[in-house]
Amino acid sequence: xxxxxxxxxxxxxxxxxxxxxxxxxxxxxxxxxxxxxxxxxxxxxxxxxxxxxxxxxxxxxxxxxxxxxxxxxxxxxxxxxxxxxxxxxxxxxxxxxxxxxxxxxxxxxxxxxxxxxxxxxxxxxxxxxxxxxxxxxxxxxxxxxxxxxxxxxxxxxxxxxxxxxxxxxxxxxxxxxxxxxxxxxxxxxxxxxxxxxxxxxxxxxxxxxxxxxxxxxxxxxxxxxxxxxxxxxxxxxxxxxxxxxxxxxxxxxxxxxxxxxxxxxxxxxxxxxxxxxxxxxxxxxxxxxxxxxxxxxxxxxxxxxxxxxxxxxxxxxxxxxxxxxxxx
Amino acid sequence: xxxxxxxxxxxxxxxxxxxxxxxxxxxxxxxxxxxxxxxxxxxxxxxxxxxxxxxxxxxxxxxxxxxxxxxxxxxxxxxxxxxxxxxxxxxxxxxxxxxxxxxxxxxxxxxxxxxxxxxxxxxxxxxxxxxxxxxxxxxxxxxxxxxxxxxxxxxxxxxxxxxxxxxxxxxxxxxxxxxxxxxxxxxxxxxxxxxxxxxxxxxxxxxxxxxxxxxxxxxxxxxxxxxxxxxxxxxxxxxxxxxxxxxxxxxxxxxxxxxxxxxxxxxxxxxxxxxxxxxxxxxxxxxxxxxxxxxxxxxxxxxxxxxxxxxxxxxxxxxxxxxxxxxxxxxxxxxxxxxx
Amino acid sequence: xxxxxxxxxxxxxxxxxxxxxxxxxxxxxxxxxxxxxxxxxxxxxxxxxxxxxxxxxxxxxxxxxxxxxxxxxxxxxxxxxxxxxxxxxxxxxxxxxxxxxxxxxxxxxxxxxxxxxxxxxxxxxxxxxxxxxxxxxxxxxxxxxxxxxxxxxxxxxxxxxxxxxxxxxxxxxxxxxxxxxxxxxxxxxxxxxxxxxxxxxxxxxxxxxxxxxxxxxxxxxxxxxxxxxxxxxxxxxxxxxxxxxxxxxxxxxxxxxxxxxxxxxxxxxxxxxxxxxxxxxxxxxxxxxxxxxx
Numbered sequence: 001x002x003x004x005x006x007x008x009x010x011x012x013x014x015x016x017x018x019x020x021x022x023x024x025x026x027x028x029x030x031x032x033x034x035x036x037x038x039x040x041x042x043x044x045x046x047x048x049x050x051x052x053x054x055x056x057x058x059x060x061x062x063x064x065x066x067x068x069x070x071x072x073x074x075x076x077x078x079x080x081x082x083x084x085x086x087x088x089x090x091x092x093x094x095x096x097x098x099x100x101x102x103x104x105x106x107x108x109x110x111x112x113x114x115x116x117x118x119x120x121x122x123x124x125x126x127x128x129x130x131x132x133x134x135x136x137x138x139x140x141x142x143x144x145x146x147x148x149x150x151x152x153x154x155x156x157x158x159x160x161x162x163x164x165x166x167x168x169x170x171x172x173x174x175x176x177x178x179x180x181x182x183x184x185x186x187x188x189x190x191x192x193x194x195x196x197x198x199x200x201x202x203x204x205x206x207x208x209x210x211x212x213x214x215x216x217x218x219x220x221x222x223x224x225x226x227x228x229x230x231x232x233x234x235x236x237x238x239x240x241x242x243x244x245x246x247x248x249x250x251x252x253x254x255x256x257x258x259x260x261x262x263x264x265x266x267x268x269x270x271x272x273x274x275x276x277x278x279x280x281x282x283x284x285x286x287x288x289x290x291x292x293x294x295x296x297x298x299x300x301x302x303x304x305x306x307x308x309x310x311x312x313x314x315x316x317x318x319x320x321x322x323x324x325x326x327x328x
Numbered sequence: 329x330x331x332x333x334x335x336x337x338x339x340x341x342x343x344x345x346x347x348x349x350x351x352x353x354x355x356x357x358x359x360x361x362x363x364x365x366x367x368x369x370x371x372x373x374x375x376x377x378x379x380x381x382x383x384x385x386x387x388x389x390x391x392x393x394x395x396x397x398x399x400x401x402x403x404x405x406x407x408x409x410x411x412x413x414x415x416x417x418x419x420x421x422x423x424x425x426x427x428x429x430x431x432x433x434x435x436x437x438x439x440x441x442x443x444x445x446x447x448x449x450x451x452x453x454x455x456x457x458x459x460x461x462x463x464x465x466x467x468x469x470x471x472x473x474x475x476x477x478x479x480x481x482x483x484x485x486x487x488x489x490x491x492x493x494x495x496x497x498x499x500x501x502x503x504x505x506x507x508x509x510x511x512x513x514x515x516x517x518x519x520x521x522x523x524x525x526x527x528x529x530x531x532x533x534x535x536x537x538x539x540x541x542x543x544x545x546x547x548x549x550x551x552x553x554x555x556x557x558x559x560x561x562x563x564x565x566x567x568x569x570x571x572x573x574x575x576x577x578x579x580x581x582x583x584x585x586x587x588x589x590x591x592x593x594x595x596x597x598x599x600x601x602x603x604x605x606x607x608x609x610x611x612x613x614x615x616x617x618x619x620x621x622x623x624x625x626x627x628x629x630x631x632x633x634x635x636x637x638x639x640x641x642x643x644x645x646x647x648x649x650x651x652x653x654x655x656x657x658x659x660x661x662x663x664x665x666x667x668x
Numbered sequence: 669x670x671x672x673x674x675x676x677x678x679x680x681x682x683x684x685x686x687x688x689x690x691x692x693x694x695x696x697x698x699x700x701x702x703x704x705x706x707x708x709x710x711x712x713x714x715x716x717x718x719x720x721x722x723x724x725x726x727x728x729x730x731x732x733x734x735x736x737x738x739x740x741x742x743x744x745x746x747x748x749x750x751x752x753x754x755x756x757x758x759x760x761x762x763x764x765x766x767x768x769x770x771x772x773x774x775x776x777x778x779x780x781x782x783x784x785x786x787x788x789x790x791x792x793x794x795x796x797x798x799x800x801x802x803x804x805x806x807x808x809x810x811x812x813x814x815x816x817x818x819x820x821x822x823x824x825x826x827x828x829x830x831x832x833x834x835x836x837x838x839x840x841x842x843x844x845x846x847x848x849x850x851x852x853x854x855x856x857x858x859x860x861x862x863x864x865x866x867x868x869x870x871x872x873x874x875x876x877x878x879x880x881x882x883x884x885x886x887x888x889x890x891x892x893x894x895x896x897x898x899x900x901x902x903x904x905x906x907x908x909x910x911x912x913x914x915x916x917x918x919x920x921x922x923x924x925x926x927x928x929x930x931x932x933x934x935x936x937x938x939x940x941x942x943x944x945x946x947x948x949x950x951x952x953x954x955x956x957x958x959x960x961x962x
Contacts, residue, residue: 058565062457095569102562107584107658113567116580120573153660169570346799350806354815361819473943475895477902477918478936481925489926603810607899611922621811622903625818633815640807 410631428510445547471545697952703945782843
């Protein structure tokens with residue numbers, strides 16, 4: 001049984017805005033084991049980026065508040081002890097952002113940026129060593145003409161190359177967990193597969209863990225061991241990827257997969273009517289209730305608790321809680 | 329970047345053309361205004377034939393383009409800026425005497441503006457919304473709306489009259505054997521005369537501070553907002569995540585892009601500096617080029633005015649080119665777009 | 669996706685109400701507006717408000733000269749015994765008048781040239797106009813203003829002309845950039861509708877959208893213009909004595925430092941107040957119209 005690398009327990013994250021407080025993450029729990037690849041899917045605005053940013057400790061400082069919950073990385077609660085947490089996170093976690101162009105400082109060369117990363121590492125490296133390490137990192141991400149890239153500015157590189165550079169930078173530290181926030185969403189479809197495969201390769205070969213957020217559901221299905229489905233700041237379904245993708249339990253997940261075009265030509269559904277609830281005044285009961293085709297009266301009143309369905313699949317839905325109570 | 333030298337040459341070339349055109353326009357403008365500057369300068373009692381002779385010496389009887397051509401060729405070939413009707417000396421000599429002192433004042437002011445503007449702006453941005461930030465912002469706002477001569481009055485009252493820390497004005501002359509650039513403090517320094525250097529600072533302090541305070545405030549505001557805009561950018565968060573030390577993130581990753589708008593605005597500050605120097609030099613009785621220019625302008629001295637305008641134009645153009653180079657150095661996107 | 673620079677043609681009333689609401693939610697902007705209105709009021713009714721209106725002209729009363737601020741003379745008296753507060757009111761009138769004059773001369777010319785350059789974009793006319801503006805921006809504005817103003821008989825009209833000469837290029841540049849950035853989007857839109865004439869687009873669509881940035885810039889500029897104007901009267905190129913102007917009051921008063929400090933200090937403070945008011949107002953306008961170019 002591999003040990004738990006990351007354990008998040010009933011995490012709530014709020015944003016203070018002009019109009020009030022956005023209750024984005026709502027008592028969310030999640031865990032990642034060593035070497036495990038976890039997928040995180042959900043529609044835009046459901047809080048995936050907020051979750052990742054909380055783990056990476058880069059939440060916008062004054063606006064974001066964490067009123068409840070714990071995030072334990074390597075048995076260190078990073079929320080309780082910020083200083084120790086920060087060190088633990090920086091040593092063990094790297095993150096790839098959605099837009100590689102925005103991730104790279106336009107006024108710095110790749111070499112300068114990488115040198116800054118290496119400067120902060122405990123090992124003392126000579127200049128020659130540093131260059132070797134940088135080139136190695138670039139080669140690991142299959143970068144053509146790495147020497148030229150090293151001395152280039154981001155504006156001289158293509159989108160795909162920029163994302164590779166970002167991945168290479170994440171590799172400069174020997175991290176145990178990689179957070180990938182829609183790493184291919186702003187790239188060409190043709191490059192998408194390459195980048196995802198590259199990422200998967202590096203994670204598996206390096207024995208690392210990964211949380212992959214992506215809209216490319218096919219890729220998530222292939223590349224992850226487990227998948228969590230997020231809606232409006234909560235994880236509503238989680239389980240082994242094959243399981244969840246094969247037989248989605250939650251009505252939202254079902255709707256999500258129905259809306260995805262498949263090669264088997266079943267056509268796509270009309271999507272899920274409605275939109276995300278307001279985070280300012282979130283509904284008391286299940287946050288999906290207003291849009292749910294199978295909504296029960298109980299759904300508007302109380303939050304569904306997480307229930308295990310058929311072995312390795314957990315769902316937060318009243319449809320299943322009632323089943324369990326009835327002894328099924 | 330192979331485009332850089334091309335960039336500079338193109339700018340220089342264009343700058344020269346603009347200045348030539350401007351000098352011609354101004355020269356013509358002056359000569360076209362009715363009035364007889366020669367007679368005004370010599371006074372009513374001088375006999376007419378003397379005035380006639382002076383007029384022809386100065387080529388005032390020829391058509392305007394010819395006059396201009398004579399002046400221009402004199403400048404280019406001999407460094408001869410013509411005769412000033414005001415000081416009755418060669419304008420070139422006047423410029424050589426007064427310009428270095430004003431340059432000294434302007435350089436110190438520019439240094440103050442750049443250093444303190446960035447410093448205050450950075451502190452303000454890093455301690456955003458704290459009491460320190462709010463106090464600095466308030467002071468900056470007051471600094472922006474106060475004309476330099478108001479500051480000059482304030483400082484004269486406080487530091488020259490009540491607390492006699494600084495002198496009331498003026499500037500000591502350099503002993504002639506030390507004359508290298510004409511800048512009192514600088515020449516004193518390179519000749520090892522620390523006392524002269526310190527004395528020059530004492531005389532420069534109040535004028536330079538009065539000149540620069542308003543601009544410091546303006547720079548601080550721009551720099552502060554640039555840093556605040558950039559601190560939320562993805563590339564800062566990414567640098568944090570990927571392991572760059574906080575000190576480097578703020579000191580390099582944040583500062584460098586924030587400098588771009590700051591430096592761009594600096595050009596305006598230079599223009600303001602050159603303009604406001606007029607009043608400051610008058611108020612502090614500083615024997616500088618601006619004060620000389622003012623007198624020459626008020627006296628409607630043709631060669632004086634056109635030469636003086638050219639000098640300002642050249643300084644201004646030079647400063648702008650330096651600034652553009654600085655921005656291009658900071659921001660590779662600019663570099664790689666020009667020349668293409 | 670339509671650009672956010674082009675405001676949809678909603679009924680004007682509704683739009684203006686929203687803008688006023690946004691403007692008035694910022695206390696500083698309101699303060700600016702209040703100050704400007706107050707100053708304008710004083711300037712217009714200076715004759716009625718000034719305690720000693722005839723002190724603004726030729727007036728000598730050496731018995732009351734150089735008196736410190738008191739209840740009879742709230743700002744003291746100057747070396748000729750004239751009440752400084754009254755002269756400040758008239759000086760205020762002059763300052764505002766010069767500001768309006770400069771903008772009245774420079775803005776129309778600048779905007780017109782900018783419109784023409786934008787309309788004939790990428791032709792020789794465009795290049796010619798923009799190069800022409802470069803000419804006038806080659807030396808710092810105060811210097812150009814001094815050179816121009818010094819050539820004529822001293823007076824506040826020519827001082828304004830001088831400053832206007834240095835000021836119009838900024839409006840040409842602003843208008844030109846507005847025209848070019850707005851027109852590219854509009855041409856695309858109108859191309860679908862079957863090609864409207866460029867002139868129509870410029871006048872009916874671009875100009876109304878350009879008015880807010882231009883207007884905001886005018887307010888922000890007032891402060892600087894007034895400082896420059898006071899600098900010019902400082903050196904004697906503004907209103908001629910004995911008529912009061914804030915700049916000349918300051919420059920004359922400097923030699924009376926520090927004993928009779930009130931002679932230069934109060935006029936200087938008034939200049940600060942004027943600039944403060946216009947800057948706050950201009951900042952408020954800029955926030956309301958959400959203009960990045962300024």
